[in-house]
Amino acid sequence: MRxxxxxxxxxxxxxxxIHRAFHALPSSLTTSTGEMVNAVYGFCLAFFKxxxxxxxxxxxxxxxxxxxxxxxxxxxxxxAKREKAPDELYNQMPLVKKVLAAFHVPVYEKEGxxxxxxxxxxxxxxxxxxxxxxxxxxxxxxxxxVFQLVDTRTxxxxxxxxxxxxVLYDEKAVEKRFGGxxxxxxxxxxxxxxxxxDNIPGVTGIGEKTAIALLLQFGSLENIYQELQExxxxxxxxxxxxxxxxxxxKDQASISRELALIERxxxxxxxxxxxxxxxxxxxxxEQLFRSFGFRSLILRLPELHxxxxxxxxxxxxxKKQEEGDQSAVIEQLxxxxxxxxxxxxxxxxxxxxxxxMEKTGIAVNKEYFVALEKDIRKELAKAGSxxxxxxxxxFNVSSPRQLSVVLFEKLLLSPKGMHKTPGGIxxxxxxxxxxxxxxxxxxxxxxxxxxxxKLLNTYVAPLPLLADKKGRVHTHFEQFxxxxxxxSSVSPNLQNIPLQGEWGKKVRRGFVCAARxxxxxxxxxxxxxxxxxxxxxEGKMQKIFQANEDIHRMTASEVFGIPVDQVxxxxxxxxxxxxxxxxxxxxxxxxxxxARIPLEEAQQFIDDYFMRFPKIASYxxxxxxxxxxxxxxxxxxGRKRYLPDIHSFTPPIRAAAERAAVNLPIQGTAAxxxxxxxxxxxxxxxxxxxxxxxxxxxxxxxxIADDIVKESALKIKQIMEEIIQLSVPLxxxxxxxxxxxxxxxxxxxTP
Numbered sequence: 001m002r003x004x005x006x007x008x009x010x011x012x013x014x015x016x017x018i019h020r021a022f023h024a025l026p027s028s029l030t031t032s033t034g035e036m037v038n039a040v041y042g043f044c045l046a047f048f049k050x051x052x053x054x055x056x057x058x059x060x061x062x063x064x065x066x067x068x069x070x071x072x073x074x075x076x077x078x079x080a081k082r083e084k085a086p087d088e089l090y091n092q093m094p095l096v097k098k099v100l101a102a103f104h105v106p107v108y109e110k111e112g113x114x115x116x117x118x119x120x121x122x123x124x125x126x127x128x129x130x131x132x133x134x135x136x137x138x139x140x141x142x143x144x145x146v147f148q149l150v151d152t153r154t155x156x157x158x159x160x161x162x163x164x165x166x167v168l169y170d171e172k173a174v175e176k177r178f179g180g181x182x183x184x185x186x187x188x189x190x191x192x193x194x195x196x197x198d199n200i201p202g203v204t205g206i207g208e209k210t211a212i213a214l215l216l217q218f219g220s221l222e223n224i225y226q227e228l229q230e231x232x233x234x235x236x237x238x239x240x241x242x243x244x245x246x247x248x249x250k251d252q253a254s255i256s257r258e259l260a261l262i263e264r265x266x267x268x269x270x271x272x273x274x275x276x277x278x279x280x281x282x283x284x285x286e287q288l289f290r291s292f293g294f295r296s297l298i299l300r301l302p303e304l305h306x307x308x309x310x311x312x313x314x315x316x317x318x319k320k321q322e323e324g325d326q327s328a329v330i331e332q333l334x335x336x337x338x339x340x341x342x343x344x345x346x347x348x349x350x351x352x353x354x355x356x357m358e359k360t361g362i363a364v365n366k367e368y369f370v371a372l373e374k375d376i377r378k379e380l381a382k383a384g385s386x387x388x389x390x391x392x393x394x395f396n397v398s399s400p401r402q403l404s405v406v407l408f409e410k411l412l413l414s415p416k417g418m419h420k421t422p423g424g425i426x427x428x429x430x431x432x433x434x435x436x437x438x439x440x441x442x443x444x445x446x447x448x449x450x451x452x453x454k455l456l457n458t459y460v461a462p463l464p465l466l467a468d469k470k471g472r473v474h475t476h477f478e479q480f481x482x483x484x485x486x487x488s489s490v491s492p493n494l495q496n497i498p499l500q501g502e503w504g505k506k507v508r509r510g511f512v513c514a515a516r517x518x519x520x521x522x523x524x525x526x527x528x529x530x531x532x533x534x535x536x537x538e539g540k541m542q543k544i545f546q547a548n549e550d551i552h553r554m555t556a557s558e559v560f561g562i563p564v565d566q567v568x569x570x571x572x573x574x575x576x577x578x579x580x581x582x583x584x585x586x587x588x589x590x591x592x593x594x595a596r597i598p599l600e601e602a603q604q605f606i607d608d609y610f611m612r613f614p615k616i617a618s619y620x621x622x623x624x625x626x627x628x629x630x631x632x633x634x635x636x637x638g639r640k641r642y643l644p645d646i647h648s649f650t651p652p653i654r655a656a657a658e659r660a661a662v663n664l665p666i667q668g669t670a671a672x673x674x675x676x677x678x679x680x681x682x683x684x685x686x687x688x689x690x691x692x693x694x695x696x697x698x699x700x701x702x703x704i705a706d707d708i709v710k711e712s713a714l715k716i717k718q719i720m721e722e723i724i725q726l727s728v729p730l731x732x733x734x735x736x737x738x739x740x741x742x743x744x745x746x747x748x749x750t751p
Contacts, residue, residue, distance in 0.1 A: 006134050009126055009275065010056035012105070013141035015064045015115045017043050018096055020142035020159055022089045030293075037292045039092040044099060044289075044297055049166065050140045050157060051277075052303050053476075053491060058126070058135075058275035061100050062118035063093070063109040070112050071259050095292070102285045103304070104278045106270070113266045116145055120262040122270065123154050129272040138168075147174050148262060150183040166491070167462055176461060179212040188221035191257035196399070200256045203249040207394075210242070221257060225250060280304070295642075299480065302328045326351045326479060333480075340638025343672060347479065350675050353682045353692070354477040354487075361472035362494070362693045362701070365739075366464040368510045376456045376503070383449040390442040397449055403428045413439050435593065452503060459497060459507050466492060477695070484664055485639050485671035487695055495696045508741030517703050521735040521743055522716055524698040526551060527670045528583055534726045535636065535665055536619035540612070545728035552576040558612040559605065578609055582616060583666050585659030620662050627661040635668035670698065673730075677723045681716050701740065709736060713746075 021042020029038035051059075100107055108118045119139055127135045134153065139146045142159040147169060150156050156169045167173070174183045181189055192211035194202020206214075218224045218234065227235040228246060235243070246253070282301050289298045327348060334344040388394050393410065395402040404425045407413050413436060415426040426432075430447060437443045466473050478488045489495040498504030513519045529551055533541035544554045556567045556575035574597065581591050592602035610617035627633045627646050634640045641664045645657035678700065682692060689705040690712045700720075704712050713734050720732045737743030 006136050007057045008054055009058040009060075009123075009135055009137045010050060010054055010277075011119045011122055011137060011139045012047065012050075012059070012061040013115050013119055013139065013143060013146060014043070014061045014096060014100075014107075016142035017046050017140070017159070018092060019089065021046070022092070031291065035091075036088045037092065037095065037294075039089060040095045040099065040292060041294060041297075043096050044294065046140065046142075046159065046166070047099075047103075048297070048300060048303060049490070050138070054138050054157075056138070056277050058272060059103075059105045059277045060122060060270070060275045061105055061107050062115040062122075063097075063107060064115050065109045065111045065113070067111060069114055070263070071114075075255055075259055098288060102288050103280045106274055108268055108270065110266055110268050113263060116143070117263040117266045118268060119146060120149055120264040121266040121268055123149055124264045125270075126272055126275070127153065145260075145262065147178075148183055148186040148260075150174050173462075173465055176465070179209075180216055181212060185215050185220065187257055187261045188215055190260035191221050191253050194256060195260065196396075196402075198259070200259050201249075201252045202256050203245055203253050205245045205249075206242075221253060225253075299329050299332055302326075329480065338640050338642075343485075343635075343637050343639050346672070346675050346679060349679045351479065353678055354479060356682070356686070357692055357694070358474055358476055360691050360693060360703075361468070361474035362703075362740075363470075363472050363512050363514055364463050364467050365510050365512050366467060366471060369460055369464045372506060372510060373456065373460045376452055376460055379503075380449065380452050380456065383445060383452060387442060387445050387449060390440070390445060397446065398453065400428045401425055403446065407440075407442070411440060411442070451498075451501070455498075455503055455507055459492070460510075462492060463510065475694070482671075483641050483660070484668045485635070485675070486667070486697070487671075487675075489694070489696075494694055505741045509739045511740035513703050513738055516706050518706060518709050518736050518738065519693075519740055519743060520702045520704050520709060520713055520716075521733075521740075522700045522702070522713075522720055523733045523735070524670075524674070524720065525731040525733050527673070527698045527730070528666050529579055530726065530728045530730065531666045531669050532583055532616065532619075533728050535669070536615045537727075538613050538615035538619075541616075542728050548729075548731075552579060555579055555609075555613075559608045574605065578605065582609070582620075583663060585620075585655075585662050623662050623665065624658050627657070633661045633664045635665055635672050637669065637672045639668050639672060641668065673724055674698065674700075677720045680723060681719050684719065685712060685716055 018039045022039035025038040025042045029041055030036050050056075097107055108122070109115070110118060119141075123137045123139065126137065137154040139149060139154065139156045141156060144158060146156050147158070150169060150171055152171070156174075157166055158169060159166050169177070171183060174186075175181060178186065178189065189211050190200060190202065192203050192206050192214060193208055194200050194206075202211075214224060215221075218227060224246065228243065238246075285301055286298050289295075289301075330339065330344050330347045330351075333339045333347075334341065339347065384397055387397055391406050391411065393406060395406055397403060404427075407428065408415050408426050415436075417435060418432045419427045419429075428446075430450060433443050433447060437447070463473055468474065473492065473494075475489045475494045476491050478490060482488060487495075497507055499508075511519070526545075529541070530545055532538070533545060540558065541551070544551050550572075552572045552575045553564055553567050555578075556571040557564045559575060560567070560571055578586070578591055588599060588603040588606055591597075591606060592599045597605075623633060627643055631644065631646070632640045632642045641660065643657045643661055645653050646661065648654045648657065674695065678692070678695065681700070686692060689708060691703045692700060693703055694701040700716075702712075702716070713736070717732045717734055721730045724730070733745060734747075735743035735745050
């Protein structure tokens, strides 16, 4: 439970979450009877995350009601251009309500009003129903419309991308995102700019930048028109064309403001006591999730008990309770046969290690990130201008629908082989765009634009806001973040910062070490390939690793049948793509795309590869047969993954299960080894002067005092390399430096 006097209310914008989840998660998420539940699952992920993070005292959910709203009566074209969502989405609304009922979360909806209006009303009236102690409101939503409700006691927890990537917006964060506009100005912002998704017209000809500039200059829409009427000096400073547009479309601006304004006096009645977050019957929730096939969520149910108000619990007792809940999950996984006794014990020992890492955090240079944000925004503006030039039009590059229209209707690029969205438009997801990158230079510019936007919105802008008073950012490690056993990092996710590329490196340079310390990285070299050689008993690969040779160059030499010294960089690149691709069940089409070669050539390369390394081919086929017979696959240490989809009648679903089966023994074993190493390193090396900060896939990042770097690095490297004996050596590469992005490899020889 949270300590402190302030009470907290969590308001859930259910409709927006359901829509986001439906489009973010694969349609292959179905029950045993074939009923689609991807939106339900995504909603639950967001719900679990919010409950665990904020530990609310009160919770309520709001839904839209089918039929016209008061906005439709004001403006018949309101949302008229929005495509009707598929029935598969609407069919999941009642299922989400069942989930909320299982957790005793009240649902509010009102004919003629939208979910935003319900949330606006409750967030305004709830604090009045409880004078003391103060009430803080958190709005969980997938829609930026709720930002206008943010104030001194209300924050928005908004989904950024996907379902579990969220950012908490207070007043300062909203101002930062919208170029200095206060939350209360966002209604006027939309009145000027409009909103194509809701068919709110705004002022024709005015876009995002102009709308922001006008409101920063005049303060409000009302002031703009008052000063235009009075012909003040401020109004005279506007360009004639802009003045004309504002005056010509004044009525549009007025109706747009009415449409954009969230109603905060909807006719709903509620008692604050009705919203109290109560304990729930875990068996009922488990039964419901079992009917949906949400096995992983059943294991996470103990997490939600943390949010139930309990009296008289100290901070140390809270920590014990958290570790106790995690222990309960581990025990359940052990009872279910998912974890062997050995791995269950490793997981138990790992829990306090993760909590310690979370508490330590990692230092960031706030000033550096502020400067970097300005640089990226300039680059984004350049990238946007280049895209507009290539397309000979101005549009919202971040809008998948508008981008699809530009690419496939205006530029007439061929959509052959590309998927469509549930709404029927040609998908512009990055993996789809990669397929047609050679058709037009605009594709690469769009991909660059997205990469910059992701870095800006995911890391560069939020990180300074997330840092504590000491300038350190504290991520949370999900111990069972993936089915393979790998850890995941959330709030914020520090595992997905790009390692390659100019801007990814610049972002990493913003992570710094404490005074008189260095950042030291320990990275398992080609861990999964080494495990593949060991597990498959592929002698040729084992000899390459035992001789400390370049595995990719030697693979190319084998496949092309030429001496090593004749292998070109392009040949090595292809061999590398396939070496890793094989572990993920990559087929000829995927390899052709990855290696940028024709399909027939890719198939021939794969055939030659398996002929040269027959034990790898045997491992793949034997693993598929094993999972078909047993229903699961497992790591070297007994971590199991059950794959019921292996018997699916739908070929793509069955193929996905086969790929997961091939990958689990390798990637899962790598995860097991990393966790074993983390436990032992923590036990033998952790101190105030040598602190484990982050785990990123096969890498550990430490902050070590200058005078003990050499001896600590030697000891950590030795522990990691000797944690388990395989038929091939485990090799750890060590890098040091003052920032995460400027570390250089150093030679550390172990005995």
